[in-house]
Amino acid sequence: MDFGVSERIETIVSMINEFVDRELIPMEPEYLVHDFDEMLPKIREKQEMVKKMGLWAPNFPTECGGMGLSLLEHGLVSEALGRSPLGHFVFWCQAPDAGNVEILHMFGTEAQKERYLTPLVEGKIRSCFSMTEVDMPGSNPVMLETTAVKDGDDYVINGHKWYTTSADGADFAIVMAVTNPDAPPYLQASMIIVPNDTPGFNIVRNIPVMGHEGSGYASHAEILYQSCRVPRANLLGTEGHGFVIAQERLGPGRIHHCMRWLGICQRAFDLMCKRANERVIAPNGKTLATRQIIQGWIAESAAEMEAARLMTLHAAWQIDNVGASKARDSISMIKFVVANTMNRIVDRALQVHGGLGMTDDTILAYFYRHERAARIYDGADEVHKTSLAKRILRSYEGKEVR
Known part of the structure; x- marks a missing residue:
């Protein structure tokens, strides 16, 4: 195996380290005492600088508008960005958007990619990932109580989620819910796209973590899905393959x-x-x-x-x-x-x-x-x-x- 780093990646990592030191670390004292939304105009300024440097969305595929780095290459970039809590968001490779881009790219339909993937990679919208449940063990994703029941051309979703990271201000969620309750355990759940303005998608609160509630992408929401109706066309991949x-x-x-x-x-x-x-x-x-x-x-x-x-x-x-x-x-x-x-x-x-x-x-x-x-x-x-x-x-x- 070869962990050798190309000259290109060495240059990219060096540029990122310099940017973090010069542009992001000086912003941290303000970030620690202000809500994310208050910092957003300054963050957007830094994001525009990153785009001009050609370093936007390092781990996203080139056909989506990213840099298309391999996982090993992005690992080195992620290490440099991790030195500041602002790093990943400013360079647009933050969780949970990064994971959502990956599954939309691999499993999304052309219509889903056009509506959600392209603007997500461009930084025009944000997303969240809604899997963990209040009364179920988060480390076992086959144990879910949230259901998505077929009703004509729709799914009707009911359930109680929490630690849905970045739901505050997100445009859509990818929700894990049971669609096939009679199937074997590993084939019961599906992933479904739910726009956050859908009736029945209710953010209860941003959960205080260690005394800090957070906002924006640095938040963890508790969500109630109450007869939340979305088209069956919002299914990601094959039903039961969540x-x-x-x-x-x-x-x-x-x-x-x-x-x-x-x-x-x-x-x-x-x-x-x-x-x-x-x-x-x-x-x-x-x-x-x-x-x-x-x-x-x-x-x-x-x-x-x-x-x-x-x-x-x-x-x-x-x-x-x-x-x-x-x-x-x-x-x-x-x-x-x-x-x-x-x-x-x-x-x-x-x-x-x-x-x-x-x-x-x-x-x-x-x-x-x-x-x-x-x-x-x-x-x-x-x-x-x-x-x-x-x-x-x-x-x-x-x-x-x-």
């Missing part, structure tokens, strides 16, 4: 997440090292950097980041070359390894900053409260570990080991 489509979406999506988390790791690591070198802790001028425990944290963090990064790039290479199904062990591994690596490094960086780390005077408190969820969404750590272990153990059944 789980299959979800797996196509979630595999590459985990690469996006993991590389973004590694960008967060790098930002936290940089801040930690800078603080350790500057923070004087004794009258003789000695700094935190002279303390062995801090040195241990620095060394451990550097090694953990490098290991997590190589694991993630390997998983991305596998998906690009042999497909997500054959890469599922690697995908499970990186999901819990990188999430935990990020949480440890952010925690160490915050600790090194002391009281300052608890404030919003640095980005660390934001990362601490927003990224703890990384060990839960897209499959909790424990689910990935259990699934991975079962597959490994099955491979040893009847196998002679000396």
